[in-house]
Amino acid sequence: MSAGSPLPSVHTRTAPGPAPNGLGTGLFASEDIRTGEDVLKISTPFVAVLDTLRLSDTCSGCFGKRQLNAGADLDLRACTGCQVVKYCDRSCQAKDWKFSHSHECRIFKELSPRVLPNNARAMLRMILRSAKKKYNTQEIDLFVQLETHIRDIRERNMAQWDRISLSAKAVKMYSGIDMKEEIISAFGAKLDLNAFNLTNPLYDRIGLYLHPYAALINHSCDYNSTVGFDGDELFVKAVRPIKKDEQIFISYIDATSPYDVRHKELSERYYFNCQCSKCFRGTDTPEDKFVTTTHGSAALASAETKAQTFMESASAPDCEPTDAIRKLESAMHVLDQTSAWSISRQPYISIRDELIASLLSSGRFKTAFVQAAIRYIRIDSKVYPYSSHPIRQVHAWALAKLAIHLSQGINTNSDDDVALERFELNFSLIIWSLLNGLVNTESESCTMPSFKRMVRLAFYEVHKEFAANGLDPSNMGDEIKREWEKIEGVVSATLEKK
């Protein structure tokens, strides 16, 4: 590790220290850090597990890193012992076996076809690794000091406490370990309070991740860093320049939400009242703004509740994509009818994200392209003001991928009734311009190394095709500008129809 910690898997430009405003310990920059640079990189997790639904489609060794490049061509193979976890190949299997699976495989096999929930699997891993002395003293020392908020959990959320205690009982029974249930429960509480969403390089959630050094980073709704994962490697990157001695902040929640929603989530899930600069401004921030102030707060709250209900039923596991699309469009309609809701105010942003995912699942690529263009052009720069934000980059990639699909004349669903053809888009130029933008800003972007590699490869292919036809889009600025004017036309026409 470069500075501040004796942990071998931690490379950082931070040091722990007392954080002002009663925030306990925090991490502070030990030097100036530029946009896109690593604040912290951790090569080995303390614990990481996949969500139960991801066990069948994601490799438990590389957490989907290799699948990102190989796509559907890579067949995962189940562990021959337990048949629960799957791997790309022997090297991924060997990695997980060495990390923890050798201790738990027998237990998974005995329980099959039942599978322990993700938090119980993570607790089991931590207990077994700790019993096998796989952690070094410094890691354990840091882990022991992590917050548990056990009293808050017991007093304010009995259901959470019951779940933790039940998991502790199960972990003790299945592992046969000689450890008090209270101690195992404390492992569970630390996990609930300090774990990160493990995501793939496209920022889709796939599981749970914990490392006690990364867990020292405090939260701010006006964060200066973002967290991402490349396989089992954790990266914290600077989303804007950070000065030496400045505190590092990430966002534990979706910071695009208005004040009340953020406050509720942080207090119910993490048991604290946020002391960040944005929360001090209360509802006086863009996240809370409405387009007009003519509606009473009751009417707005009622519209929001209706829209949320539509959104929740659209994300029910048994909801077909076509049905989900109808529900999400109804949710948007409810918000539009108030004429107070801007498309960059939550829950509009999340509804559109869900809509794009459902349109993709049902093969409506043209409509998905238009919605992804609205998100890219009209929303992202408002809700993620720093262009280095990884979500902005991932959304640009999603738009480029849709343009690639459409340029290949892929059959779209017959319900895909957007008359995109009349705009005569030159998809190749649009793809080139999106990928060129991503490649050119790579060093200041907070995306993961394998994402950058994938984008670079795609750009190389597109550029090669142009070159084969004797063209270099670097010299076609006017043509590219015209294509973006056309997309602006598509976006305006769609939004005017609302």
Ligand SMILES: C[S@@+](CC[C@H](N)C(=O)[O-])C[C@H]1O[C@@H](n2cnc3c(N)ncnc32)[C@H](O)[C@@H]1O
């Ligand atoms: C993951 S830990 C961060 C490290 C922690 N400060 C420590 O000393 O161990 C999260 C806890 O830090 C505190 N915290 C983090 N961000 C905060 C914020 N913006 N406002 C108030 N408390 C915060 C809360 O007690 C929260 O439960």
